[in-house]
Amino acid sequence: MVDKLNPLPPEELGPRLAEVYAVVGPLYRRAARVVEQETPHTGLSVGVRAVLERLEMAGEPETVPQIARSLELSRQFVQRMVNESLERGFVELDANPAHRRSSLVRLTEPGQAAIRAVQASEHRTLGEVAGEITGPEVDTTLRVLRRMLAAVE
Template sequence: MVDNSDRPLPPDELGPRLAEIYAVIGPLYRRVARVVERDSPRSGLSVGVRAVLERLELSGAAEAVPQLARALELSRQFVQRMVNDALEQGFVEMRPNPAHRRSALVALTERGHAAIRSVQAVEHEAMGRVGGDLTAAEVATTLRVLRHMLAAVNEFDV
């Protein structure tokens, strides 16, 4: 029986319920990653390159590889390889970093903006067909829960 009341859950009930979310997120993430990789030849974006482009678009600013790696919670070496791939495809450009001579800034090019927006548009259209009569409040609550979970995991990881 699912309790849909608005009362805060005590820790002994909250833990198992949040574990259910993790159990759904893992397979969901892996399936989405497979779809992105499957569509990669069409879009030119691997999962890694896409993550870099999406992060740059989200931040709205050029970032150094170490900044990108921290934000994406990925190794600097992996992010550097993805930046190199994106650079080869003309999705990003390197700019001088006034704060650090040896760590250039990675910036989206117009082609990079167009590529990430195109992929996102296709995804947004597909996600719009999810169904379930989801409300704005339910989506907002889901995001709130996931952000709390992320914050808690970050605290445990210190």
């Protein structure tokens, strides 16, 4: 019988959370693939999507190093994704008064439209998950995943 009131001891918790890690990676990659296949008109790579989504979440322009830190990706990779986004008109560069050589990356209206289209498709796809998942179950899942994330920082 599952005890909902007492935390698992470390020797049981570790293996159980390892199971979560083993599911989260493939889940993310499969969901990203499905969304990419369902939205070929945007053609957003996972990297470009991550940059656009980060800028949308931030709500203000950020530098490449800021984006890289927040996404825990290399600055070089983020720079390549920003360059690709620039070519497609999804972002623009603004002068940075705080640092002459590090421009601010700003999401454009076409960039906002592209990321919103991908998110809408993803929300539709994920909304079809079977199993009658409840709000409290999602809340608990998020709480556990956020604790796991904080523990490995």
